[in-house]
Amino acid sequence: MSGMAAKENQSGACSLVVEDKRQEGMPMRQAAIARKTLETDIRCRLTLEGGDRRIATGIGFFDHMLTAFAVHGGFGLDLQADGDLQVDCHHTIEDTGIVLGRAFAQALGDKSGIERYATFTVPMDESLAAASVDISGRPFLVFHASFDTPSVGGFDCAMTEEFFRAFAFAAGITLHVNLAYGRNDHHKIEAIFKAAAHAMRLAVRRRGDNTALSTKGSL
Numbered sequence: 001m002s003g004m005a006a007k008e009n010q011s012g013a014c015s016l017v018v019e020d021k022r023q024e025g026m027p028m029r030q031a032a033i034a035r036k037t038l039e040t041d042i043r044c045r046l047t048l049e050g051g052d053r054r055i056a057t058g059i060g061f062f063d064h065m066l067t068a069f070a071v072h073g074g075f076g077l078d079l080q081a082d083g084d085l086q087v088d089c090h091h092t093i094e095d096t097g098i099v100l101g102r103a104f105a106q107a108l109g110d111k112s113g114i115e116r117y118a119t120f121t122v123p124m125d126e127s128l129a130a131a132s133v134d135i136s137g138r139p140f141l142v143f144h145a146s147f148d149t150p151s152v153g154g155f156d157c158a159m160t161e162e163f164f165r166a167f168a169f170a171a172g173i174t175l176h177v178n179l180a181y182g183r184n185d186h187h188k189i190e191a192i193f194k195a196a197a198h199a200m201r202l203a204v205r206r207r208g209d210n211t212a213l214s215t216k217g218s219l
């Protein structure tokens with residue numbers, strides 16, 4: 001059986017937990033990253049095969065987006081960020097992108113045996129967003145989206161691009177984000193995070209042999 005199951009946690013709140021996607025004989029792909037600077041202190045545990053989610057960045061809308069990313073990507077994610085929110089949200093969001101990107105790079109190792117490419121398009125009400133990824137070892141971000149308001153909650157809309165740039169460069173992936181249309185900035189940003197999550201979910205899938213999908217023989 002696959003898919004998501006609702007689980008009651010101790011506080012009575014409902015959280016989504018992806019059931020175990022382990023393949024027989026295959027190790028779980030996991031990473032643990034801690035990064036501390038004078039601006040942020042971030043700890044992250046990532047499991048590509050799924051698991052519980054526990055996300056706290058101090059920015060409510062960003063927690064909502066990272067939870068959506070983990071749930072829709074089918075990833076286990078424990079991410080705790082303690083940043084200088086008295087300045088603004090910039091350092092916390094950008095540095096979280098760096099840490100999450102590093103976690104993917106570590107979990108994927110030499111990147112052999114994975115699908116490598118994926119594109120996924122997600123509608124959310126009036127908004128439509130697409131994400132294309134190449135887990136290539138060549139960091140690049142193309143980001144085509146604009147927003148109508150400065151912020152959603154404590155999340156500056158301009159930080160969406162900064163987050164995905166930090167993520168793509170730290171992960172060593174090529175990522176293209178294209179927002180086709182939309183009006184509500186909450187919907188636009190959420191569609192982008194969900195599209196990126198599904199694209200990553202598909203791109204990290206194991207192909208069934210352990211070679212690298214590259215004419216060079218390695219990624």
Ligand SMILES: [Mn+2]
Binds near residue numbers: 064186190
């Ligand atoms: Mn939402």
